[in-house]
Amino acid sequence: MAKTLHSRFDCTPGCSVEAAVSLISGKWKCVVLWYLLEEGTLRFNELRRRIENITQRMLTNQLRELEIDGLIHREVYAQVPPKVEYSLTQRGRELTPILMALKAWGDAHIDLFGKDGIAGKPYAVAADEGA
Amino acid sequence: MAKTLHSRFDCTPGCSVEAAVSLISGKWKCVVLWYLLEEGTLRFNELRRRIENITQRMLTNQLRELEIDGLIHREVYAQVPPKVEYSLTQRGRELTPILMALKAWGDAHIDLFGKDGIAGKPYAVAADEGA
DNA sequence: CAGGATCCTATTGGATACTG
DNA sequence: CAGTATCCAATAGGATCCTG
Numbered sequence: 001m002a003k004t005l006h007s008r009f010d011c012t013p014g015c016s017v018e019a020a021v022s023l024i025s026g027k028w029k030c031v032v033l034w035y036l037l038e039e040g041t042l043r044f045n046e047l048r049r050r051i052e053n054i055t056q057r058m059l060t061n062q063l064r065e066l067e068i069d070g071l072i073h074r075e076v077y078a079q080v081p082p083k084v085e086y087s088l089t090q091r092g093r094e095l096t097p098i099l100m101a102l103k104a105w106g107d108a109h110i111d112l113f114g115k116d117g118i119a120g121k122p123y124a125v126a127a128d129e130g131a
Numbered sequence: 132m133a134k135t136l137h138s139r140f141d142c143t144p145g146c147s148v149e150a151a152v153s154l155i156s157g158k159w160k161c162v163v164l165w166y167l168l169e170e171g172t173l174r175f176n177e178l179r180r181r182i183e184n185i186t187q188r189m190l191t192n193q194l195r196e197l198e199i200d201g202l203i204h205r206e207v208y209a210q211v212p213p214k215v216e217y218s219l220t221q222r223g224r225e226l227t228p229i230l231m232a233l234k235a236w237g238d239a240h241i242d243l244f245g246k247d248g249i250a251g252k253p254y255a256v257a258a259d260e261g262a
Numbered sequence: 263c264a265g266g267a268t269c270c271t272a273t274t275g276g277a278t279a280c281t282g
Numbered sequence: 283c284a285g286t287a288t289c290c291a292a293t294a295g296g297a298t299c300c301t302g
Contacts, residue, residue: 013169014162014182016237017230019244021161027275030152031145038144044284051145055276060285070243081283082282091240098236099148101228106147109222112201113150158295175264186296191265211302212263 023069024095028054028062033092034099036072041087071095154200155226159185159193164223165230167203172218202226 024030028051035050036042042050048059063086066072071092077083088095155161159182166181167173173181179190194217197203202223208214219226 011241012181012183013234014165016241017162017165017233018158018237019241020233020237021158025156025158027149027152027156031148034145034148048284050143052143055278056285057277057287058275061275076284080282082285084284094239095236097232098229101232102148102151103144105226105229106149106151108225110142110147110150179264186298187265188267188297189295192295207264213265213302215264 020098023071024098026062026065028058029066030099030102032059032062032066033071033088033095034103036086036088037093037096037099041085044084044086047086066092151229154202155229157193157196159189160197161230161233163190163193163197164202164219164226165234167217167219168224168227168230172216174217175215178217197223 024033031051032047035047044056044059044063047063048054048056051059063072063074067074070089073087073089073092075085075087077085155164162182162185163178166178175187175190175194178194179185179187182190194203194205198205201220204218204220204223206216206218208216
């Protein structure tokens, strides 16, 4: 890698968290990343089918942003019909702990969501156990 | 806990990830959660000072949503001047792996962000190492 | 101290139709 | 197949002022 600033340019502790969040925020990014982590390489429509009810516009957007942020690699095959494959870059693969943790948490708590999936957000919990 | 549905109500794999993301999405939520994880219990203005350049409206919003989602506990002391303390609930503490992973990734890659912090998003990377 | 109430803008997200 | 291009609605986010 060409030039790497070693300066942490004084940053509050939460700043690191904020930095990571800023890259994976978005309704679908983590889902996209997760599928690429699981399956290695996927084409555009393969991703679309897996994520279901993502629009192609959103998928395109999220993929572009992830690419710009250096988290995924976009391989275009010069042929017709077109073929484009997406995969994680090294830096993208370094998100693995985050993605695994998200998946694990989701698996453990998915019951708490309405039967409509995530649409209806979680319930109003009465978990009044404090600190 | 009163009633727990054991039904996973058929859900795509990415759905679990989506569920987790839906709770922690938002520009500040993970930062709030991270500080509460680190410091245990914090008052409103303590959080505000730590996060710096979050507005009080946003902080209030995020805290309310986190509370509704059962991730944080809000303890109000009936006194004047008012005193309100926030802390993680059990379910909130279960986010620890996610928060730690975010922090770790941020620490490792914070250099990639502009000197203005997160404001300028990351650079356009030339990391053309593929699958 | 810990917010509530308003107002406003920017960004996100979605529907639909079209294309090399 | 893998997108663009438009248009539009919803939400997130922010600035400012007020209050028990």
